[in-house]
Amino acid sequence: MISTRVAVARERAFWDQLDFTNRSTLKLKAAVGETKYPIRLVDHVSALEDEGTLMAATLVLSYALAESAVVDRLCLDSRSVAGIEDWGGRLLRTTGGNWSSVTGGLAGAVEVGVVRNVIVHGQSTIDEKNYTRLEKAGSQAFALGDVVELTYESVVAYRARLKSLLAVGGLSADGSPAPGGK
Known part of the structure; x- marks a missing residue:
């Protein structure tokens, strides 16, 4: 549990430190197996904030x-x-x-x-x-x-x-x- 909290905090800090002008429209693609799932950056960061x-x-x-x-x-x-x-x-x-x-x-x-x-x-x-x-x-x-x-x-x-x-x-x-x- 503690290690996962550390990993999540690092991921959140990574995205927070980047300066994007189009943050609300930026999408990430997460690959799970051969399938890629798009997710908006703001939604990803929001999920990271919810423990x-x-x-x-x-x-x-x-x-x-x-x-x-x-x-x-x-x-x-x-x-x-x-x-x-x-x-x-x-x-x-x-x-x-x-x-x-x-x-x-x-x-x-x-x-x-x-x-x-x-x-x-x-x-x-x-x-x-x-x-x-x-x-x-x-x-x-x-x-x-x-x-x-x-x-x-x-x-x-x-x-x-x-x-x-x-x-x-x-x-x-x-x-x-x-x-x-x-």
């Missing part, structure tokens, strides 16, 4: 990797688990750990799960179902109808919660047994 896609992709992938590591470790069918409160709780029980030992606790973990769900389902706000889930876990991070916006700082915090859950559950951040883990 939302990178942050969303990072969170969704991080969550998926954590969930996958847990269901693999516990020999579960991923379709048989229901949210981070379920698969995370099952993992914690294998080590005698509990949510109070996890960064953000149950409320923080459920917040990660809810934000991930909002993103993958193409929503932008907290609906009644997600609000009820947050409330049940003791989270007051969002109100009904709140817009979910990912920032670099929030994604770092969400990933730290996932890593903490894995560590307390006896897995390292990459899903392998943690040193001293069961």
Whole structure:
């Protein structure tokens, strides 16, 4: 995530330093395989200024990797688990750990799960179902109808919660047994 942010910042700086008189009409051609896609320079630079896609992709992938590591470790069918409160709780029980030992606790973990769900389902706000889930876990991070916006700082915090859950559950951040883990 950090390297991608650096690359994007360098690309943005490159285009910002060039002095074009026809900036609004200038087009770039990006080749993907044998196909070339034209894009206006102003649209390209605008896309570089929006980190939302990178942050969303990072969170969704991080969550998926954590969930996958847990269901693999516990020999579960991923379709048989229901949210981070379920698969995370099952993992914690294998080590005698509990949510109070996890960064953000149950409320923080459920917040990660809810934000991930909002993103993958193409929503932008907290609906009644997600609000009820947050409330049940003791989270007051969002109100009904709140817009979910990912920032670099929030994604770092969400990933730290996932890593903490894995560590307390006896897995390292990459899903392998943690040193001293069961």
